[in-house]
Amino acid sequence: MPMKTPVWPLPSCLVFLAVAHLMFCPLTVTAEDSFTQARQRMVSELASGDQGITNARVLAAMGKVPRHEFVPDRLQSQAYQQRPLPIGHGQPISEPYVVAFMTEKIEPQPTDRVLEIGTGSGYQAAVLSELTAEVYTIEIIQDLADQAAATLQRLNYTNVYARAGDGYKGWPEAAPFDAIIVTCSPEKVPQPLVDQLKEGGRMIIPLGPFNHQELVLLHKQDGRLDRQGVLPIHFVPMTGQAQGSAIKPGKQMINVN
Numbered sequence: 345m346p347m348k349t350p351v352w353p354l355p356s357c358l359v360f361l362a363v364a365h366l367m368f369c370p371l372t373v374t375a376e377d378s379f380t381q382a383r384q385r386m387v388s389e390l391a392s393g394d395q396g397i398t399n400a401r402v403l404a405a406m407g408k409v410p411r412h413e414f415v416p417d418r419l420q421s422q423a424y425q426q427r428p429l430p431i432g433h434g435q436p437i438s439e440p441y442v443v444a445f446m447t448e449k450i451e452p453q454p455t456d457r458v459l460e461i462g463t464g465s466g467y468q469a470a471v472l473s474e475l476t477a478e479v480y481t482i483e484i485i486q487d488l489a490d491q492a493a494a495t496l497q498r499l500n501y502t503n504v505y506a507r508a509g510d511g512y513k514g515w516p517e518a519a520p521f522d523a524i525i526v527t528c529s530p531e532k533v534p535q536p537l538v539d540q541l542k543e544g545g546r547m548i549i550p551l552g553p554f555n556h557q558e559l560v561l562l563h564k565q566d567g568r569l570d571r572q573g574v575l576p577i578h579f580v581p582m583t584g585q586a587q588g589s590a591i592k593p594g595k596q597m598i599n600v601n
Contacts, residue, residue: 405474461511462527466492510584
């Protein structure tokens with residue numbers, strides 16, 4: 345008859361430690377992992393459907409940048425949903441699909457220098473920083489520029505340069521740029537941005553009046569712009585010189601190199 349292996353009771357102190365581990369340790373891991381899991385679901389959604397994102401580098405960047413760090417604390421649980429969220433001053437952070445779509449359309453390369461007009465929360469600049477050599481970003485609202493600069497600096501995006509100012513004028517001293525992303529809508533393409541775009545460069549910009557905008561992809565060839573409408577869209581209007589009002593030049597906010 346086989347002998348039974350005796351089962352010895354655990355000392356009470358070990359039982360207490362095991363219970364404490366089960367009670368407390370998973371809470372810390374779960375709180376941190378929930379954002380990672382939500383971000384992975386978001387990337388899966390971005391890649392699905394007939395108009396899904398196909399650029400593997402863009403999807404990897406979207407899966408890496410912590411979008412919840414760029415929204416107000418009270419909205420962090422919604423950070424990875426496919427929806428814009430308010431960030432203050434009547435401005436939104438664009439929904440993840442729009443960020444990924446615009447990024448994919450400019451075909452970002454590791455050696456590119458990119459200009460972004462409309463920093464907002466800084467999220468689009470962070471995504472671009474994962475894909476390109478340098479990102480220059482301009483925000484017309486000083487408080488948002490300050491907030492975005494602080495967030496980007498805290499998260500150590502060392503190849504991002506940001507300042508407050510009128511994006512209509514671009515960033516002439518840093519030009520030319522391989523690509524330009526505009527996240528606010530003028531009625532026509534600002535000429536300074538055309539001038540600052542490299543030959544062969546790409547620009548994506550929402551154009552048109554407030555209730556009838558179209559996201560337009562531009563390629564600069566022989567000094568001219570080849571234009572392709574790619575998506576009906578709704579962005580906040582470009583203010584400042586685009587609406588006939590001048591503002592004072594903004595200060596440079598970050599240079600983390």
